[in-house]
Amino acid sequence: MLGQQLFNGVLLGATFALVALGFNLVVGAMDRLNFALGETAMVSAVVGAVLMETGLPFAVAFLAAIATGGLLAVIVYVASFRYVSDRFPTASILSSLGMGLVLTAVVVKVFGSDQRSVPDVLAGVDLDLGLFRVSGAQLVIIVLAALMTVGLYVFLDRTVWGTAIRGVSDDPTMVALLGVPVQRVILLTFTLSGVLAGAAGLLTGLAYHSVSPFDGFTSTLTALMVIVLGGLGSVTGGVIAALVIGVLQTLTVAYLSATLRDLIVFVLVGIVLLVRPQGLFGRNAGVLERV
Amino acid sequence: MLRGGRAAVVLAAALALTACGGGGEPGGGEPGGGVYRIGVVTSSTGPFAANHTTMVAGAEYAVKVLNENGGINGNKVELVTVDGQNNPTSLATLIPQLATRDQVYAIVGPVDSAGCEIACATANKLEVPIVSPGAGRPGVLANSRPYGFTLAQPDAANSTAVLSKAIRDLGFTTAAIITDEANATTKAQADLFTQIFADTGVQVVQRATFASGDSSFASQITSIAAADPDVLALAAGPDDAGRIAREARSQKLRATFLGTGALQSGGSAYVAAGGEATEGTIAAAQYDPHSSNPVAAPLLEKAQADTGQADIPLNFAYAFDAVNMVATLIKEKNLAPDGTDIANARRQIQEGLNAMDRYVGMADVTTFAEDGTAERPQLRSVVQGGKFVIDKSAS
Numbered sequence: 001m002l003g004q005q006l007f008n009g010v011l012l013g014a015t016f017a018l019v020a021l022g023f024n025l026v027v028g029a030m031d032r033l034n035f036a037l038g039e040t041a042m043v044s045a046v047v048g049a050v051l052m053e054t055g056l057p058f059a060v061a062f063l064a065a066i067a068t069g070g071l072l073a074v075i076v077y078v079a080s081f082r083y084v085s086d087r088f089p090t091a092s093i094l095s096s097l098g099m100g101l102v103l104t105a106v107v108v109k110v111f112g113s114d115q116r117s118v119p120d121v122l123a124g125v126d127l128d129l130g131l132f133r134v135s136g137a138q139l140v141i142i143v144l145a146a147l148m149t150v151g152l153y154v155f156l157d158r159t160v161w162g163t164a165i166r167g168v169s170d171d172p173t174m175v176a177l178l179g180v181p182v183q184r185v186i187l188l189t190f191t192l193s194g195v196l197a198g199a200a201g202l203l204t205g206l207a208y209h210s211v212s213p214f215d216g217f218t219s220t221l222t223a224l225m226v227i228v229l230g231g232l233g234s235v236t237g238g239v240i241a242a243l244v245i246g247v248l249q250t251l252t253v254a255y256l257s258a259t260l261r262d263l264i265v266f267v268l269v270g271i272v273l274l275v276r277p278q279g280l281f282g283r284n285a286g287v288l289e290r291v
Numbered sequence: 292m293l294r295g296g297r298a299a300v301v302l303a304a305a306l307a308l309t310a311c312g313g314g315g316e317p318g319g320g321e322p323g324g325g326v327y328r329i330g331v332v333t334s335s336t337g338p339f340a341a342n343h344t345t346m347v348a349g350a351e352y353a354v355k356v357l358n359e360n361g362g363i364n365g366n367k368v369e370l371v372t373v374d375g376q377n378n379p380t381s382l383a384t385l386i387p388q389l390a391t392r393d394q395v396y397a398i399v400g401p402v403d404s405a406g407c408e409i410a411c412a413t414a415n416k417l418e419v420p421i422v423s424p425g426a427g428r429p430g431v432l433a434n435s436r437p438y439g440f441t442l443a444q445p446d447a448a449n450s451t452a453v454l455s456k457a458i459r460d461l462g463f464t465t466a467a468i469i470t471d472e473a474n475a476t477t478k479a480q481a482d483l484f485t486q487i488f489a490d491t492g493v494q495v496v497q498r499a500t501f502a503s504g505d506s507s508f509a510s511q512i513t514s515i516a517a518a519d520p521d522v523l524a525l526a527a528g529p530d531d532a533g534r535i536a537r538e539a540r541s542q543k544l545r546a547t548f549l550g551t552g553a554l555q556s557g558g559s560a561y562v563a564a565g566g567e568a569t570e571g572t573i574a575a576a577q578y579d580p581h582s583s584n585p586v587a588a589p590l591l592e593k594a595q596a597d598t599g600q601a602d603i604p605l606n607f608a609y610a611f612d613a614v615n616m617v618a619t620l621i622k623e624k625n626l627a628p629d630g631t632d633i634a635n636a637r638r639q640i641q642e643g644l645n646a647m648d649r650y651v652g653m654a655d656v657t658t659f660a661e662d663g664t665a666e667r668p669q670l671r672s673v674v675q676g677g678k679f680v681i682d683k684s685a686s
Contacts, residue, residue, distance in 0.1 A: 001513060001514065001517040004513045004517075005510060005513055005514075008507075008509040008510050008513055009510075011509070012507060012509070113336075113340070114341070114530075114560075114563075115530050115534075115564060117533075117563060117564055117566060119566075120537075120541065126543065133542070133543070135541050135542070137541065204506070207507060207509070208506040208507050208534065209534050209537040209538060209541075209564075210506075210530075210534055210564060212506075215506070218504075218506070249510075250509070250510045251510075253500075253501070253510040253511060254510045254511070254513065254514050257472070257500055258472060258499075258500045258501040258502045258505060258511075259472060259473065259500070259502050261502075261505075
């Protein structure tokens with residue numbers, strides 16, 4: 001049973017990782033937190049679930065979810081970041097929080113406040129790997145989450161635009177002087193973060209079998225715990241912290257109590273903040289580690 | 292006057308009020324032109340918003356049928372609907388408003404226990420009869436007597452006999468219980484299951500908990516699946532229970548799901564959340580939308596035809612009956628319309644409700660116990676074809 005519980009935790013952590021990576025991209029590009037990213041994930045999941053309910057294949061729903069996430073992130077960027085003065089760093093935080101509330105309200109208005117069921121995928125698949133079993137949906141979640149994480153890492157490490165994103169993250173003034181179109185790079189960064197959030201939203205819905213219009217802020221809080229633990233701006237730190245939190249939450253529920261689940265994570269994050277405020281892989285990491 | 296099994300009197304009155312007309316009959320207040328106002332307390336937001344919508348529809352349908360058949364002695368019945376928006380402060384303001392400004396004879400609603408605890412206690416202080424078409428938490432009317440009533444029978448009273456019999460009939464020997472430990476109602480359900488399993492000799496091999504609002508049940512189901520129980524008792528709200536069912540089936544757990552009457556009353560939400568995984572779920576029930584009772588059956592059939600619903604929901608039927616109970620008492624006690632001597636009228640309705648024995652309406656037979664909760668039929672339901680149906684062979 002421990003093997004299965006560990007796998008459950010890794011699965012949970014994989015979905016946390018995607019939305020946390022989305023947060024980290026924006027932090028790297030602008031030193032700002034996009035508090036509407038959880039709601040972006042939620043809206044994307046609702047769109048994906050609605051499409052699956054109409055009978056469209058999961059692949060189409062997934063593409064629609066990540067497209068929705070990317071589009072919404074661009075809208076949030078324009079509304080809450082692009083034209084907000086750098087002199088008022090809290091303004092973009094409050095503005096993005098407001099955008100999150102707007103997104104939730106729109107979903108409630110259009111689709112209602114009830115939880116929406118997310119249809120299963122690969123329902124007939126059940127792999128027995130000895131220590132644990134993997135269902136079709138879990139297989140899809142783990143494969144897509146891994147592909148997107150590795151894809152992001154490769155994109156940032158091996159492509160011109162990825163290098164530009166890392167450059168903007170490191171010193172936007174310098175790269176602007178070198179001719180890098182900083183605003184376009186930031187727009188691309190937001191789009192990527194939205195794509196990751198969109199994927200996280202639908203994959204989380206698949207894992208939980210449902211999506212609620214009120215899931216957004218919970219996702220945001222969890223992602224904040226992940227990036228505080230892993231270190232603001234660190235890709236590797238975000239992934240590792242997400243897996244740690246996922247496994248920790250799962251084992252707490254399995255062997256202690258469901259009501260202690262969040263408490264233990266908050267205590268862990270509190271200890272990390274005291275001992276290593278920059279997080280496990282934070283600002284002291286190399287440039288590649290920072291987005 | 293209704294105690295003592297005089298169902299025929301109630302039945303005759305109900306039929307006269309709802310089906311056979313009654314306009315211009317002698318006795319009972321003014322002979323036409325007046326109005327009897329009944330308050331309805333709904334909530335357009337919160338977890339029970341859908342139940343409230345159903346309740347309002349049932350109350351409005353009852354008034355429509357009453358007025359189409361001449362009202363009460365030629366006097367119209369009107370609903371005064373207020374929206375508490377799932378807010379205790381709003382309820383504490385709206386109930387006095389119904390009592391003083393609107394001069395209602397009685398109040399129907401709210402359907403949920405949390406709302407009823409506030410609204411019913413407030414109405415009781417103001418000495419206005421209030422009937423909840425759904426509140427079923429134990430002790431929900433503790434501060435609301437003698438003016439507070441609920442048409443729902445609490446889980447412990449209704450479910451124990453039904454579930455014990457189901458366990459014996461089906462030969463279950465091992466069980467697991469999953470509990471929402473952040474909710475008083477579901478914790479009470481877990482205690483109920485524990486007692487039932489102890490009484491029937493079923494070994495509880497695993498217990499798992501979650502907290503309201505949790506999204507993932509993978510960890511809990513993995514633990515339960517390792518114990519491989521015959522039955523999994525769902526001490527959870529219907530949405531959560533549905534998602535637990537899906538997770539259980541996705542992890543190949545083959546246990547039969549067991550629920551209290553609360554699961555059946557939220558059956559549509561349970562099935563919507565759980566889909567095919569909910570098939571075969573057994574739950575206690577206190578309402579049969581396809582009752583064969585000679586009074587209930589024609590009322591249900593007419594409601595089905597008039598509203599286009601294949602199954603009349605529990606809260607609809609309970610609200611319909613609540614309005615008709617009040618109307619029956621107004622007619623029987625010759626209460627004057629337009630709020631005349633309203634305090635005396637409310638007292639007489641309260642006394643009539645407390646004395647009511649075996650009222651037969653759309654929701655079959657109801658008797659109010661001394662604590663204001665209803666004594667209801669004890670039925671077994673099972674999910675078949677995507678909905679709870681009453682297992683008439685087992686009830």
